Amino acid sequence: MMGNILAIFDQSEIYSMRLSEYLREHLKLAFEIQTFSVEEEFNSFLESEEVSLLVASSLAIQDSEDLIRKRCGSVMILEEEDFKGPSRWDQEDGFFHMSKFLPAGKVLEKILEVCMERPERFPDLGIKHEGNVCKVIGLYTPLSGSGQTTLAVQMGEQLSKNGKAILISFESFSALTKSFDSEALQDISDMMYYADCERDKFCIYLEKIKVRKYGLDYIAPAKTAMQIKEMGADKVRDLIALLAEEAGYEYVILDLKDYPDGFFEILNMCDVLYTINRNNSADQYRMGKYNRVLCENGYEDVLSKTIKCLFPDEKGGASYKRYVRELIEKGQGVLGLGA
Template identity: 25%
Template sequence: MKKNVIAVCDSDAEYACNFAEYLNSRKKLPFQAEAFTNAGTLCDYAGKNPPEILLIAEADVDSQVEKLGTENMIVLSDEKDKEEGQHKFVYKYQSAESVIQEVMNYYTRNSAPAFYAMSERRMSVIGVYSPVSRCGKTLFALTVGQILGERKSVLYVNMEDYSGFDQLFSGHTGKNLTDFFYELRCKEGKMLHCMQELIRPMGKMDYLPPAESPEDVRDILFSEWLQLFDLIRKNSRYEVLILDIGSCTDQLFRILNLCSHVYMPVQEDLMARCKLAQFQKLVKSWGAIEEERIREIRLPAFQPECTDGNLIESLSWGKWGTCVRKVLEKNGEFKTAGKT
């Protein structure tokens, strides 16, 4: 996956180069650092390749840099307690680890807006994700959609590289998300109509047919996903948006941070615990999403009681459906009839 760029600009060439080298040595960071020693070179580069984050020494900020309009511009200050102004200031001479921690905390807060809480009509965004394979994630997400769809209007979006939907639902051959994002890149003015054409019913909820090719999913940028979600928020009747998120999704942690909360099915075997520990380490290191928004769940080994091949109708009932209802009830998502 191509990494976004952090541009580091400082006329102190040793500082700029050493800091960029340090960032690139941090393999777990989802960024590539580029060093610049003067504002002119930076502006020439940024005009063609806008950086996701710009770290620039206070002395190097000029009118040309200001015109770049970089959303995530952070000024490296010589003063330890610099009063905040138009830009975020970070003390330059603390440890590199402390600098990047401040930068990532600011970046996460600034660039992943919680749009689910910003709309005129509140739309809850529920994420379902796991670093562990074969944990029942998609069946859980589909079941959540059916249960919540009993009382609310729900839209489900599958973001996995292999959704399996063609085989699961007898070969849908119409347009899918690949077509939507193609249109997005070519004809932005028709996006609402294009999205509405895609929406299809699935039991008690609606869904957008997922992309068929894993390459297509991996090519969808975070900014493009955000445009889709914002289109849904502003122009649809949905009260709940369920994101079934795959590990190959661009800027995974920023996607997770868009969710009001994330259900994470996990398992108890050795490799599952190791993968979960690796994920938890990244969450703490990047500060990308508050740990309390991630809700680990353990699902039963038994499958939904499917009758006559009608999987969707069988999801929300029987032992499986009862288990998922209890998870939702425990997390305040759903109340069983008769309870207050």
């Protein structure tokens, strides 16, 4: 008995194989993907296995409709002709349709929509991963204008070469969306909601709203400091646990600017914390106050896993990337980070 099966059925072997290859590479949900171009083989498979989601061309399934209704939880019909809608399948529960001739990326988007709409039909559908240990990397400094977000992005891109990495920013009115070429309609506040209230949709929703650039995944930050404050340490801890255990992230990078409730506790969640410093008296004074406040509140452990760094004048190019790699190597000395 297989898990959640996604079956592709089209009479064109080339089409079905190309769509299968695309989904195997880009659809990160843990479907067992089965591909068919011969009706007899498809029907034989259905007689022995239940299919969570069938993606099939309208012509391919004409003679298998009754079996499909019995054995398939949800069905995406790829209409062969220039589809305008409506479809003869519209009135049936669990049946969806779109044009066969749209790009494969649109098919993937529709699959995510179907999973979001009827998550109960995809029990225990997580994200494909190998169960590796997750490291939480924090970046925080009490100094303004330090280049912390630039460092967080560069560090995330470097770490993504070693394993699956995601960047979460706690900065209101952040320019990160511009850096990732994406003005997101949903943000980290929405992810917190799904983590708290609808965990069965968490992985599906994550796949829908995250953005990837240079191998690094990213969730848009909350828009205001008020939203960030309301998140709280417990919600952040739950989110990190889901990202690690359900989504399989090996690195969660926290770019900490504004202050969620329980901020020091969030700092303490980090396996290693990078703090940017500057060599002038005013900034040294601020850094000293920050260190004293940590100690006065019982968070000496945060200081013990802190790596202090000076931000170089150059914020790009080969020398900067080399500097970021050196910082990651220092993190390895703390907890085997990036190994």
